[in-house]
Amino acid sequence: MNTTASCPQAVKISPEITDEDRARFHEVISTELADWQVEQITTPSKIYPRQEKLLALHWHPEFVPLSLITQRVNAMFPNVSDKMMIPTQHNVLMSYGDYTGVEVDCYASGFNQKVQLLLHFENERVEEAHVLKSMLAHTFKYRSSQLFEYMDTITKPIEDRIDKASRETGADEDLVEMVRVYVTKLQTILDEEWSNVPRESIKNKLIKNYFDAMRPKYGDNLINRIQAYLKGVKKLVKANFSLKFFYRATEVIEEARSLGGCVVIPHPEEFWPILLAKYDVDGIEVWNPQSQRYTEFLISVVNEQNASRPSGSRDLLIFMGDDCHMSEKTKSLETQDAVKAAREIGLQPAWDNLNIRKKLIIAGIDRQSVITEYRSRLAR
Structure with missing residues (x-):
């Protein structure tokens, strides 16, 4: 006993x-998956049949095979007609479909702080990088x-x-x-x-x-x-x-x-000064499960910056990141961090929040417009 x-x-x-x-x-260090873990990974707890567009540019496969991730995402969003999914493993390039991504830890010398950046590429652009x-x-x-x-x-x-x-x-x-x-x-x-x-x-x-x-x-x-x-x-x-x-x-x-890549600022709520640095980026993540408090304000910041940009320059895009870490799905339910386990690839409810949608409409942005524009930028 x-x-x-x-x-x-x-x-x-x-x-x-x-x-x-x-x-x-x-x-603890094993990356081999038991049958119950595979089942847990591929079987989502909720289905979203009404979501028709999927934009996921900030998520971490960790050691979970991409084939199992695909099964989970397809089961969660069975009626998606257009999607863009790019993994952003921490400091490691990883490819999914036509694209490669990474989340990079780096140093913002202007305000002496560690920050993170999301980098996205078409696969062939990083073959010899x-x-x-x-x-x-x-x-x-x-x-x-x-x-x-x-x-x-x-x-x-x-x-x-x-x-x-x-x-x-x-x-x-x-x-x-x-x-x-x-x-x-x-x-x-x-x-x-x-x-x-x-x-x-x-x-x-x-x-x-x-x-x-x-x-x-x-x-x-x-x-x-x-x-x-x-x-x-x-x-x-x-x-x-x-x-x-x-x-x-x-x-x-x-x-x-x-290399022809695109750059997105994630977690701006954690790194406020980065918004003042005016880095050469394609967009800002205005929402993720860790950063929800200032979403409407951040959308306004993007709108104001775009309004003041010189004619002919590219607008900053608005992104939302699910920041899903897939290893959490491999743990037994009693040892999971409930908050982290609730994160899902492509699940960004802020897109459908009525107050937030009002500001997105003013900006002329929705999931589909971001997918279309970002796909174009990555192809340049």
């Missing part, structure tokens, strides 16, 4: 790596290194960060020590198994997923407390992560333009 499953208190853990610890690690691919490989490797800083913060530990995170999340000494021991084990196993670890697993969520896998052993109360503490630590790691090794946003845009 498991006596710790219902106990919310942290427990003393042996530092020795057990077979159970190692098995849990392999479970050696410079861009090298830039992305560097960015992927550096961005992945944040996991190691995150682990070191916990295991070394970096006391000021640990103290602050524990104070802000109410984590006691026993919980902090329990987390330190387990993350030390995880770090050791990761080093020992490095040659067999899928590179897409080298990200901050590895720690979150590792502790989520312990819910049957320790129960939700304790794991929820641990996850709150880990989130506090991760926030401090991100805030102190050096930006100087990222490429500047202007460098990324210039390289994309040299």
Whole structure:
């Protein structure tokens, strides 16, 4: 009988790596899909028979095969007559149909902040894109290194960060020590198994997923407390992560333009100053599941900028991004993040919101007009 499953208190853990610890690690990093996961991926929870246009330019396949994603999208939107879907894996080019996309972490030197950009291309434009691919490989490797800083913060530990995170999340000494021991084990196993670890697993969520896998052993109360503490630590790691090794946003845009690509600003609600930078971009994402508060205002910003643009210049387009991370669909329902799991490729209800539609009508924009115009721009 498991006596710790219902106990919310942290427990003393042996530092020795057990077979159970190692098995849990392999479970968490595995990209192989069981039959129940395939079924969960390909069977959407809701169908949208009245949506006839599908525009999805900000979504993350992660390790989920594109063939399964296609099945899910086709099942969700059975009556779509025109669609544009371009994946935007973090710092990795990925193709779907005629197009290739990527979401790039970069540095906006004008206001000293990390930002992200969506790049989209026709496939053939990036077949020989050696410079861009090298830039992305560097960015992927550096961005992945944040996991190691995150682990070191916990295991070394970096006391000021640990103290602050524990104070802000109410984590006691026993919980902090329990987390330190387990993350030390995880770090050791990761080093020992490095040659067999899928590179897409080298990200901050590895720690979150590792502790989520312990819910049957320790129960939700304790794991929820641990996850709150880990989130506090991760926030401090991100805030102190050096930006100087990222490429500047202007460098990324210039390289994309040299290849005939298009550029979109996602998450403007998180990166307000980027709207003032007047980068050479094709459009702005005015809505996604993380950024809903200022959608109407952002549409007005785009409209005002377009009204003041010189005659003959291309208008900024209005985009909406579902920001769906498909790996969430592979988790058991009890371990899914409900908010993230609700995101779906092509599901952007703001297009049909009556208040938002009023502003879109003034702008002369709907899904179909954006699909048509963006398709034209990508073909130039």
